[in-house]
Structures are given as C-alpha cells and as structure tokens.
Amino acid sequence: MRRVIAIDGPAASGKSSTAAAVARAIGAHHLDSGALYRGLTRVALDLNSLDPSSIAAEAARRKLGLDHDGREIVPFLDGRPAESVIRTSEVTAAVSAVAAIGPLRDWVNDRLRAAASDDWVLVLDGRDIGTVVFPEAVLKVFLTATPEARARRRLAQRGEDSNERMLALETERLAARDALDAGRAVAPLRQAPEAVLVDTTSLGFQDQVARIVALARKALS
Numbered sequence: 001m002r003r004v005i006a007i008d009g010p011a012a013s014g015k016s017s018t019a020a021a022v023a024r025a026i027g028a029h030h031l032d033s034g035a036l037y038r039g040l041t042r043v044a045l046d047l048n049s050l051d052p053s054s055i056a057a058e059a060a061r062r063k064l065g066l067d068h069d070g071r072e073i074v075p076f077l078d079g080r081p082a083e084s085v086i087r088t089s090e091v092t093a094a095v096s097a098v099a100a101i102g103p104l105r106d107w108v109n110d111r112l113r114a115a116a117s118d119d120w121v122l123v124l125d126g127r128d129i130g131t132v133v134f135p136e137a138v139l140k141v142f143l144t145a146t147p148e149a150r151a152r153r154r155l156a157q158r159g160e161d162s163n164e165r166m167l168a169l170e171t172e173r174l175a176a177r178d179a180l181d182a183g184r185a186v187a188p189l190r191q192a193p194e195a196v197l198v199d200t201t202s203l204g205f206q207d208q209v210a211r212i213v214a215l216a217r218k219a220l221s
C-alpha cells in the first residue's frame, strides 16, 4: 500500500531539502511538486504563453516530468535533469501565476499520483499535498519560519550577500509569492487542520530533519 508523508509550507521554508533528507533517512522516495510547477513555468516562458493547453502540449513534447537520475527522483526537461533551468529568478518570479491555473494543477497532480508505485513510501513537498493531492497522507507537516529567516536562507543558498537591502528585497519577494499562493482560488496554500506545525526559525537543519523523521517513523509504524 502506498503511504504518503506530506510536507507543505510557504516559500523557502526548506521543504525540499528537508523532504529529501527525511526520505533518505527512512528509505522513502522524495517528490518535489514545486519542481513540476517550475518546469511548466520554464515551458510557459519559452512559449511566451499562459494558455494551459499549449503549455501542457509543449511540456509533453519536451518530456517534462519526474524521473530517476540513478540516485534520486529529479525533474527532467528535454531529456536532461532540469534543476539549473527551473531555479532561475525569471522562473521564480513567474511560477505563482502559472501555478494558479487550474488545468495545469491537474496536470501536475496526475504526474505526482502516477510517479508513485503502489507499494512505495513517499515524501512529497509542496503547498497543497496534504490538503488536495494526498489528503490520505499518514503524516502532514506544515513547515514554516519567519519571512526574514526564510529570506536569509534563500540568499545564503544562492551564495548572495545578506546586507539589509538585499534582505528586505528578498523578504518582499517571498511575501509576494506567499500572498499569491495563499490567495488563489484553486488549492491555496494553507495548513491542513491535522498537520503538525514545525517552525524552523530557530531550529538547525539536522534538528528539523530529526523531528520530522521521528514523526514519520511513528506514523508509519
């Protein structure tokens, strides 16, 4: 039986790296739903169109999807691992608009559901995994941190200076994306009532992973 651990939360709360580490620790597979929204956004930008049918057709032609790279499951586009082309600032600025388009959300959800074999344990991260995509998840975590802590981490991750001006700008960008993600009509970002809130503002990475691994082991036992 397929069992799912859902990790949702706002932008740059560390969901993806945490979900990958949790999956490694418990021998599960990790799927990053945001990577598919970013991939669709790359395709939309290249097409210069927000028409869902054209984007979906082009995504199929360019073979956008999640696949094994020999080590883990990662986004692929044009037959190659796609991380470097989906994490650009151009994609980040446009992704929330693409992710608000209902038919494209269905496209992503179909792929997430199809990517998993029936007997896998899956750790998925996103905005609506516990609320919409896998409401039957055995564990739901809502991972968050203050906007400033998230902005600091995002700048560090990109190897950029975190002077006051850069920090204020990044905090603003994250807040704008969160507002779009939480305010959209379809599958908005929100905490499921039964989700465990993990605030990582003053937790180190290893601590947050350990806390979720403990919750996951308990939920799977």
Ligand code: CDP
Residues within 6 Å of the ligand: 010, 011, 012, 013, 016, 033, 034, 035, 037, 038, 095, 096, 097, 099, 125, 126, 127, 128, 129, 177, 181
């Ligand atoms: O890693 P980061 O927090 O920057 O975001 P991400 O997980 O890569 O997701 C990028 C964008 O995709 C989000 O801002 C959402 O607009 C959208 N997304 C979504 O709508 N639903 C999901 N399950 C995952 C991502």
